[in-house]
Amino acid sequence: MERARHNVVAIIDDDPAVLDSLQFLLIAAGYEVLAFGSAEAFLRADPPHVACLVVDQQMPDMTGLELIERRQDGVQATPALLVSSALTRTVSERAAALGASTLAKPLDEDDLLRFVAEHAAPAPST
Amino acid sequence: MAKVVSSGNENAATADRVLARLRLAAIVESSLDAIVAKDLNGIVTDWNAAAEAMLGYKAEEIIGRPITTIIPPERHDEEATILDRVRRGERLVVFETIRRHKNGRIVPVALTISPIRDDAGRIIGVSKIGRDLTEHREQQRQLAELQAELIHVSRINDMAHMVSALAHEINQPLTAITNYANGLRRMLSAGRTQGVEQALERVAEQATRAREIIQRLRNLMQKGKTEQRPEDMRETIEEAAALSRAAAPASEPPALQVQVDDDAATGVIDRIQIQQVLLNLMRNAAEAMQDVSAPRLSVRAQRDGDMIRVSVVDTGPGLPEDVRARLFQPFVTTKATGMGVGLSVCRTIIEAHGGEIGAEDASGGGTVFRFTVPAADASQHPRC
Ligand SMILES: Nc1ncnc2c1ncn2[C@@H]1O[C@H](COP(=O)(O)OP(=O)(O)OP(=O)(O)O)[C@@H](O)[C@H]1O
Ligand SMILES: [Mg+2]
Numbered sequence: 001m002e003r004a005r006h007n008v009v010a011i012i013d014d015d016p017a018v019l020d021s022l023q024f025l026l027i028a029a030g031y032e033v034l035a036f037g038s039a040e041a042f043l044r045a046d047p048p049h050v051a052c053l054v055v056d057q058q059m060p061d062m063t064g065l066e067l068i069e070r071r072q073d074g075v076q077a078t079p080a081l082l083v084s085s086a087l088t089r090t091v092s093e094r095a096a097a098l099g100a101s102t103l104a105k106p107l108d109e110d111d112l113l114r115f116v117a118e119h120a121a122p123a124p125s126t
Numbered sequence: 127m128a129k130v131v132s133s134g135n136e137n138a139a140t141a142d143r144v145l146a147r148l149r150l151a152a153i154v155e156s157s158l159d160a161i162v163a164k165d166l167n168g169i170v171t172d173w174n175a176a177a178e179a180m181l182g183y184k185a186e187e188i189i190g191r192p193i194t195t196i197i198p199p200e201r202h203d204e205e206a207t208i209l210d211r212v213r214r215g216e217r218l219v220v221f222e223t224i225r226r227h228k229n230g231r232i233v234p235v236a237l238t239i240s241p242i243r244d245d246a247g248r249i250i251g252v253s254k255i256g257r258d259l260t261e262h263r264e265q266q267r268q269l270a271e272l273q274a275e276l277i278h279v280s281r282i283n284d285m286a287h288m289v290s291a292l293a294h295e296i297n298q299p300l301t302a303i304t305n306y307a308n309g310l311r312r313m314l315s316a317g318r319t320q321g322v323e324q325a326l327e328r329v330a331e332q333a334t335r336a337r338e339i340i341q342r343l344r345n346l347m348q349k350g351k352t353e354q355r356p357e358d359m360r361e362t363i364e365e366a367a368a369l370s371r372a373a374a375p376a377s378e379p380p381a382l383q384v385q386v387d388d389d390a391a392t393g394v395i396d397r398i399q400i401q402q403v404l405l406n407l408m409r410n411a412a413e414a415m416q417d418v419s420a421p422r423l424s425v426r427a428q429r430d431g432d433m434i435r436v437s438v439v440d441t442g443p444g445l446p447e448d449v450r451a452r453l454f455q456p457f458v459t460t461k462a463t464g465m466g467v468g469l470s471v472c473r474t475i476i477e478a479h480g481g482e483i484g485a486e487d488a489s490g491g492g493t494v495f496r497f498t499v500p501a502a503d504a505s506q507h508p509r510c
């Protein structure tokens with residue numbers, strides 16, 4: 001039980017379709033997933049035991065980078081994957097400086113799951 | 127003796143009249159405008175060289191024949207009305223009409239018509255001075271063509287500005303489709319089928335979403351002929367906003383508010399062209415607000431008499447002083463990569479709709495651009 005809760009993957013994207021599809025894929029891959037429609041919603045919920053984050057960069061109120069930066073200020077940094085359909089050099093470099101990985105949309109499944117598998121273990125199948 | 131003197135005077139007067147007549151004839155003959163006279167029965171009595179050049183008949187061919195020879199049948203009524211007006215003593219009638227060349231070609235002409243009187247002041251005929259408008263019409267047509275071309279080119283320019291933004295817009299549904307497809311493959315290979323149908327439905331939805339974005343883009347690229355008809359203002363504005371939203375240069379797109387009043391819901395517009403105007407104004411606003419924190423953009427449609435007034439308000443730095451007076455002239459720009467055609471194209475489009483466009487400082491700082499287009503139910507709202 002305790003082990004499973006540490007393996008939650010939190011996903012944050014303001015596009016409902018992208019969010020739902022990402023949740024669908026990660027669940028199909030065997031992970032436990034928490035989905036949030038904005039950086040604020042995620043910060044407000046402040047879910048414990050999050051193994052890693054998959055965050056969209058282009059969101060209206062707070063960008064993915066800003067969110068990752070906020071999380072860096074916390075006690076311990078959560079590994080994060082920043083996703084974007086317009087990955088510029090500047091964004092990638094800033095992400096790297098914050099210790100986050102980046103991935104272009106549409107997401108390559110292997111790259112995505114490799115990142116998630118590094119930080120979270122699939123939930124025990126029911 | 128006295129008789130001789132008197133006779134000499136008479137001779138001199140006659141000679142003067144003859145000279146005057148000859149001078150007049152020379153002027154008429156050398157005029158670049160066609161000059162034609164006819165009697166009150168509509169029979170041609172005079173015909174100068176320019177008339178021959180314009181309509182193909184030689185003077186000797188047409189003098190003595192009815193003027194209707196050169197008037198297309200559907201314009202015979204018009205001729206009768208004009209004759210009536212001249213008979214009633216109207217001094218000058220100017221109008222544009224068409225005539226028929228001897229070879230059958232229709233010639234657009236501007237006519238000036240006036241009565242001919244005898245020494246006693248009675249009207250005995252009608253003179254017509256005609257100017258060939260063919261070249262003028264051709265110039266007008268070319269001008270309209272050039273304008274259409276400029277509108278099209280500027281639209282392509284808008285598209286170029288939006289390419290990366292639109293790539294992002296289309297990437298979103300593609301991302302969703304890719305994720306669903308990969309998830310579905312995993313489920314099916316694990317022998318699980320619960321939720322498969324629902325996921326497939328979502329895939330179809332997202333494919334539709336991508337197709338709609340492409341369709342919108344394709345519509346905008348189209349050259350097609352312009353057509354003004356009743357269109358939903360809210361949809362028109364929101365579609366344009368969707369196209370421009372992600373086009374914001376900064377990572378932070380301006381917060382957008384759209385408000386359409388109930389009595390401004392339907393405008394008689396060329397939808398694509400008005401979207402082009404909106405895109406230009408929204409792009410200008412986004413560009414102006416590039417370095418502004420918390421940029422806001424609001425678009426409002428309100429009733430104004432027979433018209434709908436659309437305001438696009440930004441919270442940018444305001445109009446640069448040196449462009450204010452020449453804002454809507456072509457090639458006026460303060461941007462390193464600007465062509466300066468955006469606003470001039472906006473004006474061309476709005477004027478083709480019978481509306482007006484202008485800019486002023488917004489009350490809370492920033493700039494407001496306003497334009498008007500006809501409302502669909504104009505007659506029910508008399509301007510007061
Ligand atoms: N909302 C605005 N706020 C401040 N200045 C503006 C605004 N809209 C237009 N301007 C000024 O008016 C100029 C002319 O605008 P216009 O759209 O015609 O050309 P452009 O934007 O410079 O170039 P183009 O539209 O061809 O890419 C701009 O360069 C800018 O200086
Ligand atoms: Mg512009």
